[in-house]
Amino acid sequence: MNKLSTRQTILIYLALGVVLIVFLMPIYLIASSSLKPSPIMFQKPPAFLFAPTFEHYQDLFAMRPFGKFILNSLIVALGSTAFSLTIGSLAAYAISRIRHKRMNDVAFWILSMRMFPPIAVVVPYYIIFKTAGLLDTPLALIIVYSTANIPLTVWLMKGFFDEVPIALEEAAAVDGYGLLETFLRVTLPLAAPGLAVSAVFCFIFSWNEFLFALMLTGSEAQTATVAVMSFWSSDAVQWGRIMAGSFIILIPGVIFVLTCQRWLVRGLTMGSVK
Amino acid sequence: MAYIRKRNRRIFLIFLLPAILVLFLTTIYPMIYAGYLSFRSYDLAKLFVPRVFVGWANYREILSSSEFLHSLVVTFKLMAMTLSVQLVLGVGIALLVVQKLPGMPLARTLLMIPMMISPVIVGLVWLFLYFPELGYLNYFLSLAGIDAIPWISSTNWALWAIAIADIWQWTPFVMMGTAAALQSLSPEPYEAAMIDGNSRWDVFTRVTLPQLKPVLVSLMFLRAIDAFKIYDIIFVLTKGGPGDSTEVLSMFIYRQSFTFWRMGVGAAASFVSLVIIVVLITLFFKSLNRDQTA
Incomplete structure (x- = not known):
């Protein structure tokens, strides 16, 4: 491509500046509002410099057991991640190594399982879990989130296993390793970055999820996303607490983007971009 | 591959x-269960057992109810609104951030x-921006000389309020996919x-768009699949209202x-x-296979 002129460069940076302000402003609003004293929450023009207060964070943990809800979110997210990684990476390894023309169909079938509308299965889940006595338990959410996390893990890990040289596995077989041993000692360590990326994707998805958490939990197993919504009621909206809770909930996702953005393309575009 | 023997x-x-x-067990079985329920009169307020087999009565009821058909129309309207804006904005921003200039990787x-923010939080922060009387969005618009817009309290604007929140969250997805594709084009x-x-x-x-087309088609199918499932943002912002102006299919089911x-x-x-989502998923996989053979 030909060189950009100075004028073009300036225009590009100006446009980019507007784009960045628009897309980052809501995040700045959450962070700043969570630290603003309530009287100036909606002050116009917005106060950029103000004495920050931690009262909303203190209220959040004092007025309601928000700590417990965060712990619930963590239990559910870590549980579903561990379960999905175990089952998903085994399946991904099989799909990556079996040479059969139907294997592609199996991979697509598994992937399609995460694309179904959650609302369409929420009624059956509700009835099934109610019958099984699992309503309002972390286990119910761990099971439900795995339906999205296993397909994602299979999809991501298959890509990583495809890149592990078969020669290394053959050498291990010559050394007398069985298949499971080869997988655990040779292949999986080489695909460790994939495991890390899959783990983070599973964690963030479960941490952020709202619909199932709302429908399938009550006061016991409630997660942070549902709890933060409960500060919203038609007569009094506790914006300070909503913003403080929102800020806590968005931290893992932001850290993920800042540290592993190059994997986002692979994890989100499902093979649209090679 | 000698080591892969029958055993x-x-x-x-x-x-x-x-x-x-x-x-x-966790996906196919619940779907079959939903199919089974759909042929029953199952009123949870009365008795907690599947009651009478009613044949196609539930289907006849929804297919002849204007409420259900309305929710389908709203769903596809919202899909058209979000997808078109995301496509244009996403490609535009991608063209900016692939320039070889300092700071571009950071901007990307x-x-x-x-994209990685919980949709409930997205809903809440936009609610904060749209909030009647207090929200900052109308304040910013007033600085530009635009009159206050009743974002979530007017049947004319509520669907746009939802679309804007979704566009904010997912334009980056089109940007990201397009930027990755642009960088892999041959010079x-x-x-x-x-x-x-x-x-x-x-x-x-004449040169860039034709090369991008297969990627853009697949990205749009992924967005369509997601837009069809939209729920959280609507639950927070309007709960389907005012009236039934934002009642998408998932709100109808809820x-x-x-x-x-x-x-x-x-x-x-x-x-x-x-059934609708199966059609969309099939079209998405078809679009992927087409670029593999192309």
Whole structure:
């Protein structure tokens, strides 16, 4: 491509500046509002410099057991991640190594399982879990989130296993390793970055999820996303607490983007971009 | 691949089995259950057992109810609104951030943040911006001389309020996919086009867009699948209202099942939504296979 002129460069940076302000402003609003004293929450023009207060964070943990809800979110997210990684990476390894023309169909079938509308299965889940006595338990959410996390893990890990040289596995077989041993000692360590990326994707998805958490939990197993919504009621909206809770909930996702953005393309575009 | 003998293949199938089994039990089985419920009169407010077999009555009811058809229309309207804006904005921003200028990789990274935020939080922060009387959005608009807009309290604007929140969260997805595709394009056709003296716009429409098309088609199908499922943002911002102006299909199912406790009707609507999503998923996979062979 030909060189950009100075004028073009300036225009590009100006446009980019507007784009960045628009897309980052809501995040700045959450962070700043969570630290603003309530009287100036909606002050116009917005106060950029103000004495920050931690009262909303203190209220959040004092007025309601928000700590417990965060712990619930963590239990559910870590549980579903561990379960999905175990089952998903085994399946991904099989799909990556079996040479059969139907294997592609199996991979697509598994992937399609995460694309179904959650609302369409929420009624059956509700009835099934109610019958099984699992309503309002972390286990119910761990099971439900795995339906999205296993397909994602299979999809991501298959890509990583495809890149592990078969020669290394053959050498291990010559050394007398069985298949499971080869997988655990040779292949999986080489695909460790994939495991890390899959783990983070599973964690963030479960941490952020709202619909199932709302429908399938009550006061016991409630997660942070549902709890933060409960500060919203038609007569009094506790914006300070909503913003403080929102800020806590968005931290893992932001850290993920800042540290592993190059994997986002692979994890989100499902093979649209090679 | 000599080491993959018959015996190993059997072990591989054992590796595959748990995933298939779990997905069958947690996804296929509930869908079959939804199918079963859709033929029953299942009123949870009255008795907690599947009651009478009612044949196609639930389907007849929803297909002849204007409320259900309205929710389908709203769903596809919202899909058209969000997808078109995301496509244009996403490609536009991608063209900015792939320029070889300092700071561009950082800008790309920062722009991806919205995608990883919980949709409930996205809903809440936009509610904060739209909030009647207090919200900042109308204040910013007033600085530009635009009159206050009743974002979530007017039937004319509520769907746009939802669309804007979704556009904010998912334009970065189109940007990210397009930027990745742009960076993998080969430079030769560009050099040829430049030598021929075409303008930048001509190069974009005649060289870049045709090459991007397969990727854009797949990205749009993924967005369509997601837009069809949209729920959280609407739940936070409008709950389907005012009136039924933002009642998408998932809100219709939610209200039938959990407000009116008519789970048979909800299940029938769910089944219709499954049929539509299967069509979208099939088209998406077709679009992927086409670029592999192209």
